[in-house]
Amino acid sequence: MTTLHLPVPRLAEATVPGEPILEVEHLTKSFGGRTVLDGVGFTLARGSVVAFLGANGSGKSTTLKCVMGLETPEAGSIKLAGTELSALRGTELARARSSVAMVFQKIHLVPRRTALENVCAGALGRLGGPASISPMFFPRELKEEAMAALARVGMADRAHEKAGRLSGGQAQRVAVARALCQRASVLLADEPVSALDPRAAEEVMALLAELAHEENLAVAAVLHQPDLALRHADTVIGLIDGRIEYSGDISGLDASMQARLYTPNRAAA
Amino acid sequence: MSAPVARLSVPKLPNAGWRITSILTAIAVFVVLHVFALRGTDFEVAALVTGAEGMASFLADAFPPDLDWEGVLAPALKATTVTLWIGLLGTTLSIPSALLLAVFASRTTTPHRAVYQLSRAVLSFFRAVPDIVFALIFVTAVGLGPFAGVLALICHNTGVMGKLWAESMEEADNGPQQALSTAGASRLQQVTHAALPMVLGQFVGLLLYRFDVNVRSSLVLGLVGAGGIGLLINQSIKSFRFDAMATQIIVVLVLIILVDQLSSFIRRKLEV
Ligand SMILES: Nc1ncnc2c1ncn2[C@@H]1O[C@H](COP(=O)(O)OP(=O)(O)OP(=O)(O)O)[C@@H](O)[C@H]1O
Ligand SMILES: [Mg+2]
Numbered sequence: 001m002t003t004l005h006l007p008v009p010r011l012a013e014a015t016v017p018g019e020p021i022l023e024v025e026h027l028t029k030s031f032g033g034r035t036v037l038d039g040v041g042f043t044l045a046r047g048s049v050v051a052f053l054g055a056n057g058s059g060k061s062t063t064l065k066c067v068m069g070l071e072t073p074e075a076g077s078i079k080l081a082g083t084e085l086s087a088l089r090g091t092e093l094a095r096a097r098s099s100v101a102m103v104f105q106k107i108h109l110v111p112r113r114t115a116l117e118n119v120c121a122g123a124l125g126r127l128g129g130p131a132s133i134s135p136m137f138f139p140r141e142l143k144e145e146a147m148a149a150l151a152r153v154g155m156a157d158r159a160h161e162k163a164g165r166l167s168g169g170q171a172q173r174v175a176v177a178r179a180l181c182q183r184a185s186v187l188l189a190d191e192p193v194s195a196l197d198p199r200a201a202e203e204v205m206a207l208l209a210e211l212a213h214e215e216n217l218a219v220a221a222v223l224h225q226p227d228l229a230l231r232h233a234d235t236v237i238g239l240i241d242g243r244i245e246y247s248g249d250i251s252g253l254d255a256s257m258q259a260r261l262y263t264p265n266r267a268a269a
Numbered sequence: 270m271s272a273p274v275a276r277l278s279v280p281k282l283p284n285a286g287w288r289i290t291s292i293l294t295a296i297a298v299f300v301v302l303h304v305f306a307l308r309g310t311d312f313e314v315a316a317l318v319t320g321a322e323g324m325a326s327f328l329a330d331a332f333p334p335d336l337d338w339e340g341v342l343a344p345a346l347k348a349t350t351v352t353l354w355i356g357l358l359g360t361t362l363s364i365p366s367a368l369l370l371a372v373f374a375s376r377t378t379t380p381h382r383a384v385y386q387l388s389r390a391v392l393s394f395f396r397a398v399p400d401i402v403f404a405l406i407f408v409t410a411v412g413l414g415p416f417a418g419v420l421a422l423i424c425h426n427t428g429v430m431g432k433l434w435a436e437s438m439e440e441a442d443n444g445p446q447q448a449l450s451t452a453g454a455s456r457l458q459q460v461t462h463a464a465l466p467m468v469l470g471q472f473v474g475l476l477l478y479r480f481d482v483n484v485r486s487s488l489v490l491g492l493v494g495a496g497g498i499g500l501l502i503n504q505s506i507k508s509f510r511f512d513a514m515a516t517q518i519i520v521v522l523v524l525i526i527l528v529d530q531l532s533s534f535i536r537r538k539l540e541v
Binding site: 006043059068070094095097098101102104106108109110112115121122125126128132133135175178179182206 | 314420444445447448451452453455457458461462463466467469490
């Protein structure tokens with residue numbers, strides 16, 4: 001008789017769509033005296049996809065990096081599930097941050113490891129001790145959770161495939177599964193589909209939207225294609241030179257807004 | 270009739286004069302260095318001509334090689350096996366120390382700047398001291414024999430392999446490591462789950478390359494008393510048994526070719 005292993009419910013507490021989970025206010029950051037973020041503020045809510053749009057250098061990546069703690073803003077506040085991050089230190093901060101997962105343009109899987117092992121690695125933050133040194137020692141529950149995550153992104157049949165042999169779109173879905181295995185409630189994706197062909201891009205964006213709507217995740221994705229945003233995002237944040245030009249419903253992303261966001265030589269004009 | 274080809278005068282290279290001067294200076298320095306080097310080493314083609322006679326008698330003594338099984342060939346094979354074992358142990362037993370130092374001496378994986386500087390210094394030291402010097406030290410410490418050779422190779426190889434490994438870790442794509450770092454993985458977890466798997470192929474390639482080199486080195490180490498076929502060759506030369514020496518050198522050549530072939534075969538397999 002085979003035992004049926006049901007996917008472990010990802011989140012213990014009940015979650016409500018629309019509940020704000022990440023609240024960012026007045027984020028300011030400059031590099032070498034040049035202001036790159038100038039009072040950026042926004043809210044990510046469970047169950048919705050926010051698209052970040054803006055020209056190259058408008059500060060999209062820097063915004064996400066500040067939230068992830070990869071850059072330190074000079075001013076501003078970042079609240080995760082109501083807790084101000086700057087008030088936390090050490091392990092408490094690490095634990096709070098572990099509820100935010102990042103998805104990268106360059107995907108960043110380990111090509112030599114299998115899809116399943118890569119997904120399991122998302123859980124390393126809560127897996128201590130010598131057992132977390134090699135995939136050989138990963139507990140069975142973790143592997144089963146990772147399998148469920150792979151199934152969620154439609155990659156269960158490739159679990160034992162080396163990540164290096166997957167196509168870009170498949171690899172990016174495995175990377176999303178890794179974020180699920182991290183049990184994140186916020187997913188920050190910096191150009192998750194910029195390296196993918198149009199069909200794979202469509203699939204990955206559809207997956208992110210599905211996870212937001214069905215699993216109540218808060219998703220923020222930096223995109224360079226407004227039409228992808230129109231099809232998959234619920235709200236949009238448009239950045240111009242480190243300032244928020246537009247923040248609101250996706251219906252506001254009309255032709256004139258797009259023209260405004262991508263106007264060349266704004267500084268000269 | 271062909272269309273007229275468009276042409277545009279090439280702008281003058283900036284500071285062309287300076288370029289020519291610096292090239293001429295480099296050539297002059299090169300020539301002067303070689304004059305000193307030739308003098309310093311008593312380099313004389315004439316000596317080679319007058320020495321030709323000695324060489325001829327040496328070769329005449331060496332051929333035909335003495336293939337006597339009992340007295341020459343069997344001991345040569347046995348000693349060559351020892352040489353191989355020295356090379357093997359010298360390589361594999363230096364893996365733990367080389368790995369640890371490589372992780373510490375790579376900017377992407379080191380736990381601290383001070384650890385980084387210290388491990389770099391340790392690696393430089395072990396690399397700078399030639400294996401033959403280590404062999405001389407260990408021969409005085411643990412006595413003549415292959416064990417001294419193994420110890421010498423472990424020391425020198427730790428330095429070289431650790432440096433090569435650290436370099437390949439620094440050059441590798443550290444994106445997966447950053448990804449795990451943002452997922453909350455500890456430094457050690459980042460190393461074992463991202464940094465090391467990313468470079469495993471290169472590591473094994475470099476390991477095989479070092480094995481190849483170490484087998485050759487262990488031959489030379491034998492000459493200073495650290496066991497193996499080198500010791501036998503040394504004895505043959507000292508007792509003017511050049512025909513036995515010829516046999517020993519042939520056996521060594523076979524070993525070296527075999528090891529070289531094997532390691533390049535495995536490296537090719539790893540690349541695909
Ligand atoms: N580490 C850094 N040091 C100096 N300047 C930086 C650094 N990181 C970002 N910048 C600058 O900050 C500005 C915003 O960069 P950011 O990467 O956030 O833009 P972006 O909106 O993500 O652009 P892209 O669409 O090209 O990814 C740019 O002008 C960039 O040159
Ligand atoms: Mg960017």
